Amino acid sequence: MIETTSQADISLEALRTGDHAEFARLVDAYSAPIYRLGLRMLGNEQDAEDVLQNTFLSALTHLSNFEGRSSVLTWLYRIAVNESLMVMRRGKSEVNVDDTESSDETIEDLSPSQFVDWGALPEDELLSAEGKQALDHAIQKLPENLRMVFLLRDIQELSIKDTAEALGLTESNVKVRLLRARLSLREQLSIYYGERINQEKTND
Amino acid sequence: MTESTHSNCKSLLGSLSDYVDGELGAELCREIEKHIAECDDCRIVVDTTRKTVDLVHASNHPQAGLPDEVRDRLFKRLNLADYLKPPAQ
Missing domain, CATH: 1.10.1740.10 (RNA polymerase sigma factor, region 2, helix turn helix motif)
Structure with missing residues (x-):
C-alpha cells in the first residue's frame, strides 16, 4: 500500500x-x-x-x-x-459529442418520490456487504455525466472547485449534477432499504 | 405538512447538497430546519440524503492502494523500472 x-x-x-x-x-x-x-x-x-x-x-x-x-x-x-x-x-458506434442534457443544468424537474425513513437503520445494517453492493450498483447505474461529478466529489473527495476544474465545467454546473446524482442514489437506496424494512416487518 | 410550508419544498431541494456538506449560511440553515420540523417528507429527504453521502464516504475508507503488479507494469511502461524499489515508508 x-x-x-x-x-x-x-x-x-x-x-x-x-x-x-x-x-x-x-x-x-x-x-x-x-x-x-x-x-x-x-x-x-x-x-x-x-x-x-x-x-x-x-x-x-x-x-x-x-x-x-x-x-x-x-x-x-x-x-x-x-x-x-x-x-x-471505444467501440461505441455513436459518440455523443455533447453529452450535456439540458435537464442536467436545472433542478426544476427534480422531485423525490421515495419517502421511506431508513436513515435511522443501524450502521451495521446500512454498511453490510449487501448494503455496500446495493450502493455500488446504484453508483454504476448513474448516467455517465452525473457519475463523473459524483466520483470526483464524493468518492475522490475533491472540492467543488477542483471537480469543476478537472471536468472543465462551471462550479454551478457541478453543484447541479452533484445534487442530481445524490438524489438519484437516495431514491435507489430508499427502494432497497424500503424493501428490507418491509421484509423485517413481515418476519416479525 | 401544511399547504403554506409545502411550497418551500422545491426551494429546499436546491440548497440540499450545500446543507448536508455543511456549507450553507446560518440563515438558510435555520430556514431549512424550521421547514423540516413541519414537513415530514422533506425531513426524510434531508435525513436520507445526508445518510446516503455518509454511507458513500464510509464505504470508501480505508482506501485501497495500488496492487503491486499494477505498479510494476506502470513503472515499466513509463521507463521508470530503475526506480522500482519498494516505495519509501
Whole structure:
C-alpha cells in the first residue's frame, strides 16, 4: 500500500527538467487515486490499468504545458477523466459529442418520490456487504455525466472547485449534477432499504 | 405538512447538497430546519440524503492502494523500472 504524498513534496521544477526520480515519486504519490477512479468509472481492472498508464504517459508528455494553476492531482484527474471517456466510447458506434442534457443544468424537474425513513437503520445494517453492493450498483447505474461529478466529489473527495476544474465545467454546473446524482442514489437506496424494512416487518 | 410550508419544498431541494456538506449560511440553515420540523417528507429527504453521502464516504475508507503488479507494469511502461524499489515508508 502506497501512502499519498502531499503535493508540497513534489518539485514541479524537477519534474519539468526531466528528473526521473521525481517523476517516479509523483507516480507513487498519485497512482492509487487515479487507478481507483478508473475502476469506479469503468468497472473493470484492465480498463482501469489502461487509464492509469495512459494518464501518466500523457502527463509525462505534457508536463511542460502544466502551469501549476491547479494542483498536480487535479491536473492528473483531468487527464484521467479524458482517458476514461475515450475508453468508454471505444467501440461505441455513436459518440455523443455533447453529452450535456439540458435537464442536467436545472433542478426544476427534480422531485423525490421515495419517502421511506431508513436513515435511522443501524450502521451495521446500512454498511453490510449487501448494503455496500446495493450502493455500488446504484453508483454504476448513474448516467455517465452525473457519475463523473459524483466520483470526483464524493468518492475522490475533491472540492467543488477542483471537480469543476478537472471536468472543465462551471462550479454551478457541478453543484447541479452533484445534487442530481445524490438524489438519484437516495431514491435507489430508499427502494432497497424500503424493501428490507418491509421484509423485517413481515418476519416479525 | 401544511399547504403554506409545502411550497418551500422545491426551494429546499436546491440548497440540499450545500446543507448536508455543511456549507450553507446560518440563515438558510435555520430556514431549512424550521421547514423540516413541519414537513415530514422533506425531513426524510434531508435525513436520507445526508445518510446516503455518509454511507458513500464510509464505504470508501480505508482506501485501497495500488496492487503491486499494477505498479510494476506502470513503472515499466513509463521507463521508470530503475526506480522500482519498494516505495519509501
